[in-house]
Amino acid sequence: MIFRTIRKKNPLIHCITNYVVANFQANGLLAIGASPVMADDSHEVEEMVTIASGLLINIGTLNEHMKESMLLAGKKANALGIPIIxxxxxxGATTYRKQTVRQLLKEIKFAAIRCNIGELAAIANVDWQQKGVDSGHGSISLEIEAKQIAQLNNCIVIVTGEKDFITDGEHQQWITGGNPQMTEVTGTGCLLSAICCAAYATGNKPFTQLVDTLSLYKKVAEQAASSTQYIGDFQIAVLNELHRLSKDGVE
Structure with missing residues (x-):
């Protein structure tokens, strides 16, 4: 079970991430036995990534200084063979974000992309109305576009939502389950990306490891929702359930 493997191997995950979710991501990684480090200054990211097992690049609170650091760390990780999520x-919310993602995909080789359907549409250059960080609305053939992006970038693409879809351009799978409360707490998707980074870094079957991760995260949502009726407690319940699963496994 992937969470128990992560706890056993204790990977160091270097996160260049957004300040809204950094604390939740760090605690979530700690809950499953990974070691998070949040380093985003251009003076140290290349050195930091050399000791990491995986690198997460999250553009949630994008700025030019962070963008420079993402490119430096990404290229260094590529040179060292360290997987990047x-x-x-x-x-798709702004031209700046869309252009930055295109530059990142052009200059960095990613192991996986974890996005929602609106972000998928932006990468695929499909007309879509994104609502801030929410997925928004529009029309897209999710499976076709995700597979094409996976093939074009030679990576795994994960599109999360009410149902999750994962593809490496050849294989594909839908994952069901979860609970809608996950959308009412900021950072649950961002935390999943960080956990995917840890999962990818702890074995040699990344597609299977990420399918396992998505399935377990759905179970985390279900168990967290069943343990509390209050949204303020839900985030804590998510961390508690991640910790329990990484130690005890699935009941």
Whole structure:
């Protein structure tokens, strides 16, 4: 079970991420036995990534200084063979974000992209009305576009929502389950991206490892929702359930 494997291997995950979710991501990674480090200054990211097992790039609170650091760390990680996960938060909300994601995909080789359907549409250059960081609305053939992006970038693409879809361009799978309360707490998707980074870094069957991760995260949502009726407690319940699963496994 992937969470128990992560706890056993204790990977160091270097996160260049957004300040809204950094604390939740760090605690979530700690809950499953990974070691998070949040370093985003251009003076140290290349050195930091050399000791990491995986690199997460999350553009949620994008700025030019962070963008420079993402490119430096990404290229260094590529040179060292360290897997990189991209979380293109709100990629279609502004021209700046869309252009930045295109530059990142052009200059960095990503192991996986974890996005929602609106962000997928932005990467695929499909007409879509993104609502801030929310997925928004429009029309897209999710499976076709996700597979094409996976093939074009030679990576795994994960599109999360009420149902999750994962593809490496050849294989594909839908994952069901979860609970809608996950959308009422900020950072649950961003945390999933960080956990995917840890999962990818802890074995040699990344597609299977990420399918397992998505399935377990759905179970986390279900168990957290069943343990509390209050949204303020839900985030804590998510961390508690991640910790329990990484130690005890699935009941």
């Amino acid at each position: 991209l979380d293109p938060v709100a990629a």
